[in-house]
Amino acid sequence: MANYSTNEFKGGLKVMLDGDPCSIIENELVKPGKGQAFNRVKLRNLMTGRVGERTFKSGDSLEGADVMELEMEYLYNDSEMWYFMKTDGSFEQYAVEKKALGDTEKWLKEQAPYTVTLWNDNAIQVSPPNFIELEVVETDPGLKGDTAQGGSKPATLSSGAVVRVPLFINEGEVLKIDTRSGEYVSRA
Amino acid sequence: MKENWRPTADIETLRERARLLASVRRFFSAREVLEVETPVLGQGGSTDVHLVSLSTMARTDRGQRRLWLQTSPEFHMKRLLAAGSGPIFQLAKSFRDGEVGARHNIEFTMLEWYRPGCSLAEMIDETATLVATILPRFHGPVVHYRYRALFHTHLALDPFTTSLETLRRLAAEHGQMSAHTLADEGRDTCLDLLMSMVIEPHLGRNELSVVVDYPASQAALARRHQDADGEWVASRFELYLDGIELANGYDELTDAAEQRARFVEDNAERRHLGLGEVDMDERLLSALEHGMPESAGVALGIDRLIQLALGKARLEDVLTFSTPNC
Numbered sequence: 208m209a210n211y212s213t214n215e216f217k218g219g220l221k222v223m224l225d226g227d228p229c230s231i232i233e234n235e236l237v238k239p240g241k242g243q244a245f246n247r248v249k250l251r252n253l254m255t256g257r258v259g260e261r262t263f264k265s266g267d268s269l270e271g272a273d274v275m276e277l278e279m280e281y282l283y284n285d286s287e288m289w290y291f292m293k294t295d296g297s298f299e300q301y302a303v304e305k306k307a308l309g310d311t312e313k314w315l316k317e318q319a320p321y322t323v324t325l326w327n328d329n330a331i332q333v334s335p336p337n338f339i340e341l342e343v344v345e346t347d348p349g350l351k352g353d354t355a356q357g358g359s360k361p362a363t364l365s366s367g368a369v370v371r372v373p374l375f376i377n378e379g380e381v382l383k384i385d386t387r388s389g390e391y392v393s394r395a
Numbered sequence: 396m397k398e399n400w401r402p403t404a405d406i407e408t409l410r411e412r413a414r415l416l417a418s419v420r421r422f423f424s425a426r427e428v429l430e431v432e433t434p435v436l437g438q439g440g441s442t443d444v445h446l447v448s449l450s451t452m453a454r455t456d457r458g459q460r461r462l463w464l465q466t467s468p469e470f471h472m473k474r475l476l477a478a479g480s481g482p483i484f485q486l487a488k489s490f491r492d493g494e495v496g497a498r499h500n501i502e503f504t505m506l507e508w509y510r511p512g513c514s515l516a517e518m519i520d521e522t523a524t525l526v527a528t529i530l531p532r533f534h535g536p537v538v539h540y541r542y543r544a545l546f547h548t549h550l551a552l553d554p555f556t557t558s559l560e561t562l563r564r565l566a567a568e569h570g571q572m573s574a575h576t577l578a579d580e581g582r583d584t585c586l587d588l589l590m591s592m593v594i595e596p597h598l599g600r601n602e603l604s605v606v607v608d609y610p611a612s613q614a615a616l617a618r619r620h621q622d623a624d625g626e627w628v629a630s631r632f633e634l635y636l637d638g639i640e641l642a643n644g645y646d647e648l649t650d651a652a653e654q655r656a657r658f659v660e661d662n663a664e665r666r667h668l669g670l671g672e673v674d675m676d677e678r679l680l681s682a683l684e685h686g687m688p689e690s691a692g693v694a695l696g697i698d699r700l701i702q703l704a705l706g707k708a709r710l711e712d713v714l715t716f717s718t719p720n721c
Contacts, residue, residue, distance in 0.1 A: 237592070238445075240640045241443075242445050259571070262570030264580075266493070
């Protein structure tokens with residue numbers, strides 16, 4: 208991979224730091240009146256998800272990280288690995304470990320599109336689509352006539368996630384959920 | 396249609412900018428400081444190890460030659476002083492390669508002025524008066540700090556006597572750097588890092604902070620003198636507002652031999668670091684040999700002052716077109 212100097216650090220650039228691939232979030236030049244300039248860089252470690260700051264001397268460089276984000280659809284799991292397939296027509300499949308799956312496990316639905324982050328062709332992160340439609344598999348019976356008023360109750364969805372839904376929702380209904388906030392949006 | 400043709404400042408901001416620049420000119424005109432325009436290109440450039448000069452090739456009367464874009468208008472203005480110009484000021488386009496950020500742009504405007512026969516203290520007063528003129532909302536006091544005292548207050552260390560090993564360790568800690576990154580670095584790099592990361596954010600809060608008595612090794616083009624503690628320090632000041640470095644002033648070096656020695660030293664350091672050498676400004680040296688009156692000078696990043704005056708988040712918000720958008 209190419210090396211990138213501090214001048215080229217910008218949001219979204221993927222670099223190697225301490226052996227882990229990282230994504231640059233922010234890069235700010237700091238310079239005392241006269242003298243050495245530094246770059247204060249905020250990065251996200253793509254293996255741990257943690258965000259941290261590091262300082263570099265201006266002109267220092269880091270090795271680029273071979274990181275790609277690809278759209279893939281979820282296929283199935285054998286409870287050890289979770290399998291995803293590229294949507295570019297190649298039918299190429301990737302096995303993902305539970306660790307890389309993280310919180311996305313509770314938003315899995317077969318054939319839905321996910322963003323899979325690959326580092327050296329290994330899946331290290333899976334992000335769900337912002338909105339996903341899932342079926343209610345368990346909730347208290349819906350309250351008739353209560354279609355507008357407030358109040359909510361927990362509902363378990365087919366993916367295993369539990370979300371707060373309005374009182375009028377029944378088992379078997381398909382709901383649109385915002386995966387970023389984990390909140391009910393509407394009936395699908 | 397692409398949108399990248401648009402200015403980075405809005406038109407209303409440009410009107411405000413023009414108004415502020417007019418008040419800078421009125422300020423100096425009322426004080427009988429002559430406005431001058433000097434060339435952006437020079438046959439010599441800034442040898443400062445921490446500045447990256449841009450250069451270009453030009454067809455001159457002596458054939459194809461490399462000419463340097465100025466990092467500040469200092470050299471030409473000093474040649475005017477040596478020619479007997481008296482007090483002068485300039486709003487000058489200046490260039491520093493690689494400097495891009497919320498407070499930096501490769502091409503920027505420097506307000507620089509020089510006064511023969513003036514002391515550094517008088518220049519500090521005049522700079523504070525100018526800032527108060529441009530920023531009427533600013534009524535804070537002007538507070539002086541010695542470089543050494545700032546390190547005592549914020550880091551409990553003495554910048555002159557603390558061991559290099561300790562400076563490296565502290566700099567790595569405060570910069571969240573791996574220790575080996577600083578293994579080859581000298582005192583000044585460590586002090587620069589601690590100054591930028593730890594001390595600067597505290598400066599210029601509801602006051603105009605003036606920092607004086609920098610280590611002699613950080614003198615650049617200023618004279619050196621012994622301070623009250625007998626330590627050799629640079630005769631220069633830096634002025635901060637809202638954690639931002641706005642201006643620096645020098646009791647200007649007028650000794651041609653000393654100036655030549657510093658240029659040579661800079662270029663030796665440049666070779667050592669694998670940076671390209673920069674042609675020394677021989678004509679500045681000739682002017683100093685001829686004799687430049689004892690003078691003090693100030694360089695002020697006028698774009699930053701306008702940015703503060705208008706409460707803008709980024710420098711590019713007050714520039715018609717920032718370098719990435721030119």
